[in-house]
Amino acid sequence: MSIISKNLNKIKPSPTIAVSQKSRELKAAGKDVIGLGAGEPDFDTPDNIKAAAIKAIKDGDTKYTAVDGTPALKKAIKQKFKRENNLDYELDEITVGAGGKHVIYNAMMATLNEGDEVIIPAPYWVSYPDMVLLAGGTPIILECNEKQGFKLRPQELEKAITSKTKWIILNSPSNPTGVCFSENDIREIANVLIKHKHVYILSDDIYEHVIYERFKFFTIAQIDQLKDRVLTMNGVSKTYSMTGWRIGYAAGPKDIIKAIAKIQSQSTTNPSSISQAAAVEALNGNQDFIKVRNKSFQERRDFVVKELNAIDGIECLNPEGAFYVFPSCKNLIGKKDSNGNQLKNDTDFVQSLLEHTGVAVVQGSAFGLEGFFRISYATSMANLKIALKKISNFCKSLK
Numbered sequence: 001m002s003i004i005s006k007n008l009n010k011i012k013p014s015p016t017i018a019v020s021q022k023s024r025e026l027k028a029a030g031k032d033v034i035g036l037g038a039g040e041p042d043f044d045t046p047d048n049i050k051a052a053a054i055k056a057i058k059d060g061d062t063k064y065t066a067v068d069g070t071p072a073l074k075k076a077i078k079q080k081f082k083r084e085n086n087l088d089y090e091l092d093e094i095t096v097g098a099g100g101k102h103v104i105y106n107a108m109m110a111t112l113n114e115g116d117e118v119i120i121p122a123p124y125w126v127s128y129p130d131m132v133l134l135a136g137g138t139p140i141i142l143e144c145n146e147k148q149g150f151k152l153r154p155q156e157l158e159k160a161i162t163s164k165t166k167w168i169i170l171n172s173p174s175n176p177t178g179v180c181f182s183e184n185d186i187r188e189i190a191n192v193l194i195k196h197k198h199v200y201i202l203s204d205d206i207y208e209h210v211i212y213e214r215f216k217f218f219t220i221a222q223i224d225q226l227k228d229r230v231l232t233m234n235g236v237s238k239t240y241s242m243t244g245w246r247i248g249y250a251a252g253p254k255d256i257i258k259a260i261a262k263i264q265s266q267s268t269t270n271p272s273s274i275s276q277a278a279a280v281e282a283l284n285g286n287q288d289f290i291k292v293r294n295k296s297f298q299e300r301r302d303f304v305v306k307e308l309n310a311i312d313g314i315e316c317l318n319p320e321g322a323f324y325v326f327p328s329c330k331n332l333i334g335k336k337d338s339n340g341n342q343l344k345n346d347t348d349f350v351q352s353l354l355e356h357t358g359v360a361v362v363q364g365s366a367f368g369l370e371g372f373f374r375i376s377y378a379t380s381m382a383n384l385k386i387a388l389k390k391i392s393n394f395c396k397s398l399k
Contacts (some may be wrong), residue, residue, distance in 0.1 A: 011130035016364035023360040033358045034387045036310070036375045038174060041241040041323070043293055045278075049240060052281035056274045065270040068261040069096030069249065073276045076283040077249050084208075087221055087232070089251040095260045096279075098271045100235040100248030101208050103260070105131045106267075107202060107231055107250070112137035112166060118167040119160050121152040122368030123326060125175045131366070137166070141368055146317060146328060149269075150177040150226070155189045155397035161192075167200050170220060173207040176374040177326040178301075180211060183218035190223045199233065200256075201230045206248075206275050209239040209290050211321040212298045217336060219245045231256055238322075240282040245275040290350025297323050300377040300384055307377075307388040323378040330371040335398035343398070346371055356397075357390040 019037035027035045043362040056062070057081025059091060069077075074091045098105040104127070112118070112135040119140045120128050129139035142160055146148050157168070169190070181189075193199055203220050221230040232324045235248035250257075264270075301319065306315035308316040308327045316327035329349050336342050347364040350373050354360050377384055 007134060010133040015126050016362055019360050019362050022354070026354075026358070030236065031358060033354075033360060034379075034383050034390075035360045036377070036379065036384075036387055037360045037362050039238075039324070039376055039378070040243045041238060041293070041378050042380065043241045045241050045245070046282075046285075046289055047314055048285050049059045049278050049282050050240065052285075053245075053274050053278040056277035061273050061277055063273060065273050065276060067265045067270050068257070068319050069271070070273070070276050070280075073247075073249075073278050073283075076280045081232075081281045085219055085222060085232075087219075087227070087251070090254075093254055093257055094249065094251045095257045095264075096247065096249045096271055096276065097260075097264065098246040098248070098268055100204070100233055100237065101127060102246075102268070103235075103248040103250045104128075104202065104204070105134075105259040106263045107233075107256065108132055108135040108137065108167075110263050111135075111200070111256060115164060116166040117162060117164040119157065119165060120368075121170070123150060123174070123364065123372070124169070124368050125171060126320065126366050128169050137163075139164070143369065144264050145369070146315075146372075149177075150174065150179045150326070151181065151185060152189060154192050157189060158192050161196050163198070165196070165199050167202055169202045169204065169259060171204040171206075173210060173319070173321025174324075175207065175322055176324050176362070176364075177317070178322040179322045180215050180320040181218075183216065186218055187223065190220055190226055193229075194223075194225050197229075199229070201226060203230055203343045205232060206238055207322040208234060209295060210297060210323060212294065213320060214299065215320045228253055236279050236282045242275075242278070242282065245272070245278055247271055247275050247279040249257075297377070299379060301325065303381065304375060304377045304384060304388065305324075307392070308392065311392050313395055313398075323376060325375050326367075326372050327375070328372050329364075332395060332398055333371065338395075338397050345391050346373055349373065353391065353394055357394050359390050359394075360388045373394065 022033035023033050074094045108131045114136040116137045117140050118132045121142045131194050132139045221232045231252035233250040236242040313331040342348045350363045362374045
């Protein structure tokens with residue numbers, strides 16, 4: 001009898017982390033690899049934030065904190081929600097975890113019973129379904145194809161809701177597509193959810209500030225009729241280039257926040273005291289750098305989308321946020337690479353691309369939609385120019 005839990009048979013390792021690890025292994029072996037798989041800004045953490053962490057260390061702020069966040073950080077989060085989203089929360093309606101992923105995992109573990117359904121629009125961030133499965137829930141995948149702009153249609157949501165539906169997960173700007181839901185889009189979805197009072201909404205807003213062309217961000221908790229059923233998750237990883245600091249947070253109903261704290265008290269306890277001090281400065285400090293960095297991201301996006309759409313067999317929508325594109329490679333499936341291997345699906349495509357060119361991307365099927373691949377353009381323009389040339393040459397070489 002195996003000592004490993006049967007629950008682990010329900011899930012798979014994170015495909016995006018696997019691609020990043022494969023890239024690191026190839027580089028360590030002396031291979032020339034350009035990794036476009038990681039969802040991580042290439043910019044450094046701003047100096048004022050690093051200075052706050054150094055001060056915390058020097059001041060001896062290195063002990064346990066409250067399980068789900070220091071009062072100082074919760075206050076900064078409260079102010080952030082009021083300042084940027086016009087949302088009012090009390091401190092006991094806020095939780096802090098070791099990254100956004102941790103917060104979502106805690107929420108699922110704290111609320112799901114066996115058989116509870118969670119509606120997840122696809123393409124989705126790779127971890128949503130597996131976290132639901134680990135918590136005993138059932139992921140209900142709603143496919144949103146490129147013809148509908150990868151956006152959830154209200155009528156499809158209406159059909160998917162059952163008496164077992166406990167959550168729907170919304171993510172805008174989206175990982176992996178970069179698609180953004182306008183206020184009108186969200187209000188149309190909200191009109192459906194208002195009628196179904198047993199359904200809670202997890203709004204993943206982690207890319208809130210990575211937006212282009214003056215897109216106006218709007219989050220579903222801003223709709224009064226739904227606020228008491230929304231858990232709004234955010235964090236410092238993407239906006240402030242703090243992926244390794246591991247600070248995520250959420251605000252929502254007190255009973256859910258309290259349940260998350262109970263889970264956390266018996267698992268990780270508090271997030272790093274030093275990282276929390278840095279996050280206070282991130283939220284309260286100067287925000288001017290965000291627009292500067294977004295301008296660089298937009299320039300990269302424009303270049304990548306243009307180059308991809310110039311390749312025969314590739315089609316790519318132009319996203320309004322995040323730092324990903326999600327091009328279709330459907331027209332290349334069935335062709336053979338220079339080794340004579342037939343590309344039967346998007347996984348074959350990205351594996352052959354890595355083998356022949358050293359460019360690492362992630363297959364669309366990892367995000368719940370076959371026939372696509374995700375590129376993260378959170379890397380230098382120099383790397384992107386080399387990578388897109390290699391992708392173009394690879395596609396031309398297919399027979």
